[in-house]
Amino acid sequence: MALERSDVEKIAHLARLGLDEADIPRTTETLNSILGLVDRMQAVDTDGIEPLAHPLEATQRLRADVVGESNRRDAYQAIAPAVAEGLYLVPKVIE
Amino acid sequence: MHSLTLAEIGRALAAKQFSAEELTRHLLDRIARLDPQLNAFISVTEELALGQAQAADARRAAGENGALLGAPIGHKDLFCTQGVLTSCGSKILGNFAAPYDATVVTKLASAGSVTLGKLNMDEFAMGSANESSHYGPVKNPWDASRVPGGSSGGSAAAVAARLLPAATGTDTGGSIRQPAAFTNLTGIKPTYGRVSRWGMIAYASSLDQGGPLARTAEDCALMLGAMAGFDAKDSTSVDQPLDDYLAALGQPLAGLRIGLPVEYFSAGLDARIADAVLACVEELKKLGATVKDISLPNMQHAIPAYYVIAPAEASSNLSRFDGVRFGYRCENPADLTDLYKRSRAEGFGAEVKRRIMVGTYALSAGYYDAYYLKAQKIRRLIKNDFVKAFEEVDLILGPTTPSAAWKLGENSNDPVAEYLQDIYTITANLAGIPGLSMPAGFVDGLPVGVQLLAPYFQEGRLLNVAHQYQQVSDWHKATPAGF
Amino acid sequence: MQWETVIGLEIHAQLATQSKIFSASPTTFGAEPNTQASLVDLGMPGVLPVLNEEAVRMACKFGLAIDAEIGARNVFARKNYFYPDLPKGYQISQMELPIVGKGFLDITLEDGTLKRVGITRAHLEEDAGKSLHEDFHGMSGIDLNRAGTPLLEIVSEPDIRSPKEAVAYAKAIHALVRYLGICDGNMAEGSLRCDCNVSVRPKGQAEFGTRAEIKNVNSFRFIEKAINHEVQRQIELIEDGGKVVQETRLYDPNKDQTRSMRSKEEANDYRYFPDPDLLPVVIEPSFLAAVRATLPELPTQKRERFQAAFGLSVYDASVLSASRELADYFEQVQQVSGDAKLAANWVMGELSSLLNKDGLEIEQSPVSAEQLGGMILRIKDNTISGKIAKMVFEALAAGEGATADEVIEKKGLKQVTDSGAIEKMLDEVLAANAEQVEQYRASDEAKRGKMFGFFVGQAMKASKGKANPGQVNELLKKKLEG
Structure with a gap:
């Protein structure tokens, strides 16, 4: 299933990656060659095989419900691109 | 001083042959002089290093004697270091002074090590050549026209060039072992969950593992002993006692059963590398090991499965780089979508964008089963191969890479060609088992690595076998000309 | 045509834990912006989530209370989408294996009948932050204090058939989570929020109509009004030959109408996959037994x-x-x-x-x-x-x-029950109203009934309400008949 230009545009939008018009053909071609490699998987018989999400198949440890953080807003916001009155600023959000 | 191993440095500092500060100044000077040829460092942390060195000297003077007290090291630039640029090799974190320390950084610092700098790497650890770094490619000290391997290429080059005795790295598909092989170092990727991932900027969370690169197995044991251990801040960290890796180095190899996977020695492997690997096997036999052929039949499926799982996880892990709370933000965004799209398009390099797109596609509606789920099933097949193999053998041995270091730019236009180079290392990440690469000779003046794989939590066994081999071989002592 | 309304509710209950679901930040409401947002809540590079045990315990409590199967092995997944109040670009939620499976809740309708509403599932997830749209230099401000607050999302079956039933169900959930002590139920602070899935179909039709989802309806009154409005809108649309589109709508209480949320209409491809930073949560029978023992x-x-x-x-x-x-x-x-x-x-x-x-x-x-x-x-x-x-x-x-x-x-409000005293008082009342007594005696049975009340009123008034009403009735009747 080779990707077409419109697929690439859709994926780029989902991933919020701006695409340069001029790069789209090459990007499409490269992605298709990677997917060609990946598609070799389809020949493997995996009937009855359980997917493996984690190598050790351990289980989740739970944390006690204890507050252990204090306010470090100034330090965290010192590295932020745009803040005012303690808020992170972004272009107007329209709902 | 710069040619000493970490272990030798520890002994010299204990014997007061020189101070940590003297050693630090010496290495800082070497870095200033030699690194421009290599581009191994993204940041040199002179002030931090001198402070830590002086503190280490003071601790020694007060009677402390830790093996790493005053030991100079560097961190791959994806380990968060508080107040110090942590770029991940990316423009998008080009202004990111991390607001906290990674657990690995904290642990090594409390052992008394001295951080000389942050090391270059493939952007977000995506690459096998260290050519995808926003901060320029790293050159291989053995041949400046060649790549040092990746993604921990800066770590490898700096240690190989004797700018540092040891460095941290991370390994998601071979990113410690392959650069170790390309630069004549020893590097170990521990069992998944053995080293905390807290503060280690994620590429593929279920595959990433931190580990050391050094010149000897003994130094790796020293480093890993300080880096590894349970961390409550990482849900995937394993709560299991840590082996004494130094103590593990004294075991004789008599009776050790080594398996050679037939799939590792098939077409695609440079015959001269095969010879070097087999010569190493002969030496291990002399030390008492027995050898048999084994099969890892699903190995060939590892690359396709990896290039689904890793990009899928990466596509999600890298969504937080959105220009809102930290990192690069584009100029004058027109609206919210523009802020996201341009910050990310301008901040990420080509390879990162490619993998984000592959991963986004693999997880998207209608493709999840065919890609992600399928890859995870193959992942189990690969794990099962190892479980079965380790019923018969104690250790698996083969080449780390199919070829020696390639020329800069050779694969940079063909990502698939570069992906295929990961064939021998990737399976250990998918299965989560520990793997080590050690020097085993040269082809055309370029280092060759042998890879050892062991069952879960048998890092001690890997380090011991490499150490025993390094007692009867000199490959690891070879130094690149000019360094 | 006769229409039938089909409603399903998704209720988000903020769990009353001390710390957040994946970090040790406090969950207190109303703090200064971003002062309760830790490295993990901010989605800083390199941070990792660790699950809060109390959130798991609270979810189990709820599951036991609605007779649901508790997922012995449940998994956290990432729901991927970009939004400024979602710091990581994904929300940690549960998709395929939720902690609480199928259960039910019996609700009482206004006419006193009971109705069983099925609960499809309830899952744990993290809350997002808040976007503040007041003007900050022409921009929106993001406060991530709420990000990472534990939520239990309770999804009902489409069993609800009227706005009033929807309110009854929402109130029953509200009561239940407060009984269990797992949520403070404060709707004004957003501790309990409701999304309503609404569709209509011709009465008697088996298939469901196309549904619209009304987001974030945050009071019981608005649930009723929003659904009422949405049902009318859908019926009118269909009767005018139109078609309901599946979409997300927002209820505006000021205008009492719902409107399409365009921002949510973009291809919703959330790319769920198991969160590799978290491992499967295994609920041991002993853990569950201990939770059961604490149920009120x-x-x-x-x-x-x-x-x-x-x-x-x-x-x-x-x-x-x-x-x-x-x-x-x-x-x-x-x-x-x-x-x-x-x-x-x-x-x-x-x-x-x-x-x-x-x-x-x-x-x-x-x-x-x-x-x-x-x-x-x-x-x-x-x-x-x-x-x-x-x-x-x-x-x-x-x-x-x-x-x-x-x-x-x-x-001095003690009731007078001494019949002598009451009789005396009645005599005075009748004497003062002699004309009415005459009229009474001249009237037929039906009319008398009405007039009798007048005398009772006068009598009670005279006693300042203290005379025993039973005795007043009895004695008055005797005297008037007499």
Whole structure:
């Protein structure tokens, strides 16, 4: 299933990656060659095989419900691109 | 001083042959002089290093004697270091002074090590050549026209060039072992969950593992002993006692059963590398090991499965780089979508964008089963191969890479060609088992690595076998000309 | 055409943990922006989530309370989308293997009948932050204090058939989570939020119509109004030959209408996959048994007990068990007075209108359960009439006495039951209204009935309400007939 230009545009939008018009053909071609490699998987018989999400198949440890953080807003916001009155600023959000 | 191993440095500092500060100044000077040829460092942390060195000297003077007290090291630039640029090799974190320390950084610092700098790497650890770094490619000290391997290429080059005795790295598909092989170092990727991932900027969370690169197995044991251990801040960290890796180095190899996977020695492997690997096997036999052929039949499926799982996880892990709370933000965004799209398009390099797109596609509606789920099933097949193999053998041995270091730019236009180079290392990440690469000779003046794989939590066994081999071989002592 | 409404609710309950679901930040409401946002909550590079045990325990409590299967092995997944209040670019949620499976809740409708509403599932997830749209230099401001607060998303089956049923169900969930102590239920602070899935279909049709989802309806009243509006909109649309599109809508309480949320209409491809930073959560039987041991008596159990033990109607029992505090109050009044029916009438009647009038919660009631119970005792022993009791109640509410007895004593409200005294008073009343007495005696049975009330009124007035009404009736009848 080779990707077409419109697929690439859709994926780029989902991933919020701006695409340069001029790069789209090459990007499409490269992605298709990677997917060609990946598609070799389809020949493997995996009937009855359980997917493996984690190598050790351990289980989740739970944390006690204890507050252990204090306010470090100034330090965290010192590295932020745009803040005012303690808020992170972004272009107007329209709902 | 710069040619000493970490272990030798520890002994010299204990014997007061020189101070940590003297050693630090010496290495800082070497870095200033030699690194421009290599581009191994993204940041040199002179002030931090001198402070830590002086503190280490003071601790020694007060009677402390830790093996790493005053030991100079560097961190791959994806380990968060508080107040110090942590770029991940990316423009998008080009202004990111991390607001906290990674657990690995904290642990090594409390052992008394001295951080000389942050090391270059493939952007977000995506690459096998260290050519995808926003901060320029790293050159291989053995041949400046060649790549040092990746993604921990800066770590490898700096240690190989004797700018540092040891460095941290991370390994998601071979990113410690392959650069170790390309630069004549020893590097170990521990069992998944053995080293905390807290503060280690994620590429593929279920595959990433931190580990050391050094010149000897003994130094790796020293480093890993300080880096590894349970961390409550990482849900995937394993709560299991840590082996004494130094103590593990004294075991004789008599009776050790080594398996050679037939799939590792098939077409695609440079015959001269095969010879070097087999010569190493002969030496291990002399030390008492027995050898048999084994099969890892699903190995060939590892690359396709990896290039689904890793990009899928990466596509999600890298969504937080959105220009809102930290990192690069584009100029004058027109609206919210523009802020996201341009910050990310301008901040990420080509390879990162490619993998984000592959991963986004693999997880998207209608493709999840065919890609992600399928890859995870193959992942189990690969794990099962190892479980079965380790019923018969104690250790698996083969080449780390199919070829020696390639020329800069050779694969940079063909990502698939570069992906295929990961064939021998990737399976250990998918299965989560520990793997080590050690020097085993040269082809055309370029280092060759042998890879050892062991069952879960048998890092001690890997380090011991490499150490025993390094007692009867000199490959690891070879130094690149000019360094 | 006759239309049938089909409704399913998704209720997000903020769990009342001390710290967040994946970080050790506090969850207190109303802090200065971003002062409760830690490295993990901010989605800083390199950070990792660790699951809060209490959130798991609370989810299990809820599951047990709705008779649901608890997922012995449940998994957290990432829901991927970009939004400024979502720091990581994904929300950690549960998709395929939620912690709480299929269960149900019985709700009481207004006519007193019971209805069983299926609960499809309930899963744990993290809350997002907040976007503040006031103008900050032409931009929106993001506060991530709320990011990472644990949520239990409770998804109902499309079993609900009217806006009133939807409200009854939402109230029942509200009561349940408060009984369990897993959510403070404060809707004004967003502790309980509701998304309504609404569709219509011709009566008798088996297939569901296309549904629209109304997001974030944050009061019971708005649930009813928003659904009402949406049902009308859909019916009108279809009857005009249009088609309902599946979409997300927002209810605007000021205009009482819903509108399409365009921002959510973009291809919703959330790319769920198991979160590789978290491992499967395994709930051991011993853990579950320990949780079960801490369950309080639940609303349904309480309602059934009120019906069985006190002979209350389903409706009364449901109202009185709707909140733990109200039920406790009622039970105390019942205990003191020994009369469940009177206790129920007073709690649901005078007390409840008093609280409504002043906008008070039962915990803030100016009349304590002890006081009310003591007063009912005096009704029962004929010390006061029901009418006088209202005066006593008002006096207690106004703080004019510590007990009903004190008020009765102070104000001299004790009922007159001496028939001699009553007769004397009646004679005076009849004498003063001789003309009406003549008319009465000349009238037929039907007319007399009406006029009788007049004499009772005059008599009670003359006694300042203190005469025993039963005796007044009886004696008055005799005298008029006489």
